[in-house]
Amino acid sequence: MNDQTAQHSFWREANRLFRFGLPLVIGQAAAVGIGLTDVFMAGQASANDLAGVTLGNSLTIFVFLILGGILFANGPMLGFHFGANDREAVRNQFHQCMWLALPLGIIATLLMIFGIWLVGQLGAEPEVVDIARQYLYPMLATVFMYHLMFWKRTTLEAVNVPQAVMVVNILGLLLNYVLDYALVFGHFGLPRLGGAGCGWATLIVVTLQTLSFFLWLKYGRTPRKFNLFSEWYRPKWEDIKAILKVGLPIATTIMFEFSYFGVIPLIVAKLGSEVVSAHSIAQQIDAFMFIAPLGIAQAITIAVSHNIGGKRHNMARLSCKVGLILIAAIALVQMTVYLLFPEALATLFSDNKSVQVITIELMAFAAAFRLMDALAVGAMGALRGFKITRSPMYIQFAAFWVVGFPLAYSLAMTSFWGEPMGVAGFWLGAVVALSVSALLLNVMVWQHQKKQEDTLLVQDQ
Known part of the structure; x- marks a missing residue:
């Protein structure tokens, strides 16, 4: 495939994913x-x-x-x-x-x-x-x-x-x-x-x-x-068991991240209602922004599963590549919004000056969080298309509860690293957790694609 044909295929797949994902x-x-x-x-x-x-x-x-x-x-x-x-x-x-x-x-x-x-x-x-x-x-x-x-x-x-x-x-x-x-x-x-x-x-x-x-x-x-x-x-028990084999790790993976953010208000409640409110505002803003990467990730899952089912393995790899680039581009735009307009976002949700100040501080961490989260959910969407869900579950557990939470708690509530950071420490811990997750998940996608490519080469010989 020459460069011009490859470029045409790239943009055609990008258009298809965007039209399906929108x-x-x-x-x-x-x-x-x-x-x-x-x-x-x-x-x-x-x-x-x-x-x-x-x-x-x-x-x-x-x-x-x-x-x-x-x-x-x-x-x-x-x-x-x-x-x-x-x-x-x-x-x-x-x-x-x-x-x-x-x-x-x-x-x-x-x-x-x-x-x-x-x-x-x-x-x-x-x-x-x-x-x-x-x-x-x-x-x-x-x-x-x-x-x-x-x-x-x-x-x-x-x-x-x-x-x-x-x-x-x-x-x-x-x-x-x-x-x-x-x-x-x-x-x-x-x-x-x-x-x-x-x-x-x-x-x-x-x-x-x-x-x-x-x-x-x-x-x-x-x-x-x-x-x-x-x-x-x-x-049919065998078929239902097959759904559970794929679905249970997905549900568990969701819960690992959901529970991380679920316990934060309980821990930081002692820091005052303004801190809890600021955390809630930052989380609500990011939850809304998350909708776009999630939609594209779902589109990647479906596109990959269609191509694998139709034995179009090269197209499955292209769907992964294009989808991950598209998600990264969306996340970079969202990240820019966080960094350029934190005051506007904070004042949109609260008139309390103290809450606004804390929210603005958190938006800087949320910017990095948004990029890493998008890269992680994109890779996870690709892996789900290949029906690979158990390894991502282990990665999310390790990222959030072995690395992220202990680091976050020590940053937020103890003097182990210096002056306690308060709720910002939990957001920094989440950034680190998602950085680990995004790296490992994207490596998994690359390894699986490489393995498929090698298998196809052997079959063609």
Whole structure:
């Protein structure tokens, strides 16, 4: 392949990944927007409503990440069969994932019942606990529906219909805003439920989204070719075990990073509410920025799985290369925004001068964090496309809990390295952890591609 042809292939693949990834980014932003709408509406009702909804929402996200994260495996596994144009295997994978999603949803509901009891043991004010519980009652059904929705959503992404996810999530966001407004404040003849209204609104929205994904899978132009609902497969333990083999490490990997940031507010709470608020603001800003690299990483996963399934190994390597460069470019732009406009970002979320000062300090660390996190999630997306998930799990554990957390705690809360850095020490520890993770994960991608290239050379001889 000459340089001109290679350049043409590069830009063609970049365009393909961008066109596939953009709907995923927009759809993910809309999904995140539903949670932000709940927080905004609850905050307009009262401080206690906001605290109760935040507490209940955090518990719901935690439970779903533990169990629902397993269903991420459906994307690359079904995508492999889609790339191979094996319609029977696509149907079988679709049904086996359903047989897994159903019990996971039931277990999640049982965990939420325990969570309703648990919120009363956290030392929050009685009114906040009551609001959190009222919010969680409808979420018992919602968390079950989440698993069915995610099973269908990952299927749509795997069969090259990311636009469906984007459209349904945008409509869900708009409906959630209207329902929150009606149920939280008692408009349009509906009862005034306060923060609990956010829970009922979410249940209605998620149920309708699940139904919408079902209709798209049954009648959509591309999905209907596979007749996903025409012939039902019984549960097959070997196939379900294969999904768990790929999915459990994915869920565990997510939890290692999620739990790292989850414990920070608990540790730095003694430093004052302003420190906790600044950390929360920086984390929320970065969580929003993370949507773009995550969407492209998901596009890499699907592109690689399609190419591997179709035995287009050279194209799989190109998808990795182009995707990682695209993610790095996006992260560099985001990093520049953090460094050039920290004051604007801080004042956007708080009027408190002390909170703004701490937030501005954290944005410098968040800039480095954003680049390393993007490089890590991009490599992880590529490896998931190859159905490699166990080694990344070990890497994330070592990076965050063997290297990152001990370093972060010693920097933040002790004088081992000199003057304690406070919450900034945890962000510096996260930067180091993600630097280790990004390096090792990208080396893994390179090694796997090199191994594949050597195998193909041997086969051609």
